[in-house]
Amino acid sequence: MDGIPISWFLTLSAILFALGVAGFLFRRNIITVFMSIELMLNAVNLSFITFSYKLQKVDGHLLAFFVMVVAAAEAAVGLAIILTVFKNRSTLNIDDIDTLKN
Amino acid sequence: MDVILFLIFATIAVVCAINVVVQTHPISSALSLVGVMGSLAVLYLLLGAEFIAAAQVIVYAGAIMVLFIFVIMLLNAGAEVKKGQSTMALFLGVPLLAGLLIVMCWYLQSWFPIGTTVHFGGFQSTAPHTGPLAQSGGSAHEVGIALFTRYLLPFEVTSVLILIAILGAIVLARKEID
Amino acid sequence: MDAFIIISLAKILVVFAVLMTTLAYLQWVERKVIAHIQVRPGPYRVGPHGLLQPLADVIKLITKEDLVPPYVNKPLYLLAPFLAITMALLSISVIPFGPSITVAGHTTFMQLTDLNMGVLFVLAVSSLGVYGIALAGWSSNNKYALIGGLRSSAQMISYELPLSLAIAAPLLISNTLSLRELVDKQDGGIWHWNLIHGGQIISFIIFLIAAFAETNRVPFDLPEAENELVAGFHTEYSSMKFASFFMAEYANMITVSCMATLLFLGGWGAPWPAEYGSSLVPAVIFAFAGVVALYHGINAERRRDKKTFPVFGVIFLIIAVVFLLPMVQGWLVPLFWFCAKTGGILFTFMWIRGTLPRFRYDQLMGFTWKFLFPVAVLNLLVTGFVVALLP
Numbered sequence: 024m025d026g027i028p029i030s031w032f033l034t035l036s037a038i039l040f041a042l043g044v045a046g047f048l049f050r051r052n053i054i055t056v057f058m059s060i061e062l063m064l065n066a067v068n069l070s071f072i073t074f075s076y077k078l079q080k081v082d083g084h085l086l087a088f089f090v091m092v093v094a095a096a097e098a099a100v101g102l103a104i105i106l107t108v109f110k111n112r113s114t115l116n117i118d119d120i121d122t123l124k125n
Numbered sequence: 126m127d128v129i130l131f132l133i134f135a136t137i138a139v140v141c142a143i144n145v146v147v148q149t150h151p152i153s154s155a156l157s158l159v160g161v162m163g164s165l166a167v168l169y170l171l172l173g174a175e176f177i178a179a180a181q182v183i184v185y186a187g188a189i190m191v192l193f194i195f196v197i198m199l200l201n202a203g204a205e206v207k208k209g210q211s212t213m214a215l216f217l218g219v220p221l222l223a224g225l226l227i228v229m230c231w232y233l234q235s236w237f238p239i240g241t242t243v244h245f246g247g248f249q250s251t252a253p254h255t256g257p258l259a260q261s262g263g264s265a266h267e268v269g270i271a272l273f274t275r276y277l278l279p280f281e282v283t284s285v286l287i288l289i290a291i292l293g294a295i296v297l298a299r300k301e302i303d
Numbered sequence: 304m305d306a307f308i309i310i311s312l313a314k315i316l317v318v319f320a321v322l323m324t325t326l327a328y329l330q331w332v333e334r335k336v337i338a339h340i341q342v343r344p345g346p347y348r349v350g351p352h353g354l355l356q357p358l359a360d361v362i363k364l365i366t367k368e369d370l371v372p373p374y375v376n377k378p379l380y381l382l383a384p385f386l387a388i389t390m391a392l393l394s395i396s397v398i399p400f401g402p403s404i405t406v407a408g409h410t411t412f413m414q415l416t417d418l419n420m421g422v423l424f425v426l427a428v429s430s431l432g433v434y435g436i437a438l439a440g441w442s443s444n445n446k447y448a449l450i451g452g453l454r455s456s457a458q459m460i461s462y463e464l465p466l467s468l469a470i471a472a473p474l475l476i477s478n479t480l481s482l483r484e485l486v487d488k489q490d491g492g493i494w495h496w497n498l499i500h501g502g503q504i505i506s507f508i509i510f511l512i513a514a515f516a517e518t519n520r521v522p523f524d525l526p527e528a529e530n531e532l533v534a535g536f537h538t539e540y541s542s543m544k545f546a547s548f549f550m551a552e553y554a555n556m557i558t559v560s561c562m563a564t565l566l567f568l569g570g571w572g573a574p575w576p577a578e579y580g581s582s583l584v585p586a587v588i589f590a591f592a593g594v595v596a597l598y599h600g601i602n603a604e605r606r607r608d609k610k611t612f613p614v615f616g617v618i619f620l621i622i623a624v625v626f627l628l629p630m631v632q633g634w635l636v637p638l639f640w641f642c643a644k645t646g647g648i649l650f651t652f653m654w655i656r657g658t659l660p661r662f663r664y665d666q667l668m669g670f671t672w673k674f675l676f677p678v679a680v681l682n683l684l685v686t687g688f689v690v691a692l693l694p
Contacts, residue, residue, distance in 0.1 A: 187430025
């Protein structure tokens with residue numbers, strides 16, 4: 024074939040998103056959970072750019088750019104929160120940060 | 126040629142993503158995530174998104190992941206301890222996951238039949254403001270024009286968002302001075 | 304298609320060979336320059352005027368025992384120098400060294416590949432270069448290496464911000480991201496260069512300062528200083544891996560000097576047009592150097608100089624004659640101007656190394672965040688205003 028079918032890109036995006044969800048649900052280390060969120064955001068970016076190619080418009084690229092910017096802001100604040108949590112609880116295991124539970 | 130490139134980098138992306146989820150030490154997960162972002166940048170280049178590919182490497186792989194690696198090195202929490210793994214869950218879960226993925230791929234295939242194919246250079250800009258030479262549709266020129274005309278309000282709002290994030294991060298991570 | 308592959312392979316081989324030799328001899332030049340600043344001869348004994356010193360260093364580094372300590376994190380320990388040198392060499396692939404050259408009927412650019420977003424490529428690759436240093440510090444399992452690695456990577460990513468803003472200002476004027484087009488737009492003489500015509504003097508200074516910090520050079524080399532942190536992030540490395548970090552640092556220096564030349568100093572353009580004789584300048588310079596070397600060879604004080612200086616004088620005179628040949632002037636003279644400008648900036652790197660003391664780490668970080676970054680933003684703002692308001 025002379026090109027790659029569009030559905031392959033979307034399948035790859037779906038697989039990466041599913042792996043991100045799996046990491047988010049099953050991992051106990053808070054930083055790994057955070058990285059799974061970033062994986063999900065990357066998968067969505069791939070999806071945006073694929074559709075932008077299909078529709079031959081540049082707007083998908085812009086949306087992917089904004090997703091990247093928001094991910095950067097979220098990573099900065101999230102990691103600061105993780106640092107504060109570690110300073111107070113001395114653990115990165117999310118099972119041990121449960122003082123709000125009754 | 127494009128198909129081979131896609132298959133190679135898609136395989137690298139999936140293997141690195143599985144590594145992110147499976148590895149015990151956060152540093153290995155972080156480096157695998159950098160691998161995912163790098164291979165995604167190559168896939169963006171295949172889709173004609175040159176500016177986004179460069180932004181992905183500069184911002185995501187070169188700044189955000191360095192931040193992650195800094196925090197992991199500073200906290201030095203070590204590898205995760207696995208407790209309570211049931212093999213039954215593994216036996217039931219993985220075939221179900223594979224089945225779900227196959228159904229999903231079949232649906233995606235039927236919605237987007239083979240008609241549209243992606244090949245390198247297939248996204249060309251057709252706008253009248255380009256010069257005599259055709260540019261890639263995802264070049265910095267195109268993205269810049271769209272960013273500062275149609276998407277100006279979201280652009281300004283994200284600037285304020287980044288400012289808020291900077292202030293939040295500084296306040297949260299600051300040591301008390303007394 | 305075949306001719307393209309063969310030409311590309313040939314270009315890669317030539318650039319690689321020249322680059323590796325330049326890296327080795329750049330170290331010789333640095334040692335000589337710093338030595339003469341400190342009024343001592345520098346490498347003098349190994350070969351005439353120490354010219355075989357880099358060869359001796361390479362032999363020493365290759366034959367040294369390649370010790371991998373047992374307490375390091377092996378995969379990351381082996382990955383770090385590989386990443387550092389790969390990223391450093393990768394950014395050379397988009398740097399144009401001159402106009403097009405015709406060999407055996409095939410015309411090709413003097414550049415490995417002309418990306419239309421070349422500037423972003425160089426920025427991306429230098430962002431990835433931080434990983435080599437961070438991973439080297441972490442995997443060495445050594446307090447000093449970890450602190451050195453973290454400090455060095457924090458410094459590098461902090462100085463990437465003023466660097467990018469200082470790069471953005473001449474891009475506003477030249478309106479292109481391709482490195483070859485940047486030079487083509489600064490064609491015509493010194494009054495068209497972005498430094499003079501675009502008024503980018505502040506951007507140039509900010510770029511140079513940020514480049515010093517990006518490449519971990521004095522005055523920003525605290526993370527790898529010998530008398531501060533043992534040897535910083537490359538404490539636990541020996542032999543070829545240590546040599547990789549060294550080569551990566553010099554390759555980064557070459558890259559930022561080439562970028563400064565392309566962005567601000569007009570690339571391979573001569574300072575005044577060729578009609579007024581700028582093609583004769585290289586020949587004149589080399590002839591003058593040859594005459595000076597011959598004169599000093601005849602009236603030399605040291606016995607060894609009586610034999611070596613005249614040889615150098617003759618070599619320089621031969622090179623001067625080569626520059627006068629009409630068939631090589633099309634590509635050799637622009638290449639000379641490019642190398643002269645890049646060499647000037649590299650000499651500034653070495654000059655400052657021999658002159659200034661080093662910053663303390665908190666002074667370094669305070670300098671970028673409280674002074675350099677706001678100045679770079681203001682500079683970009685003013686440039687934007689001028690570009691928008693002037694016709």
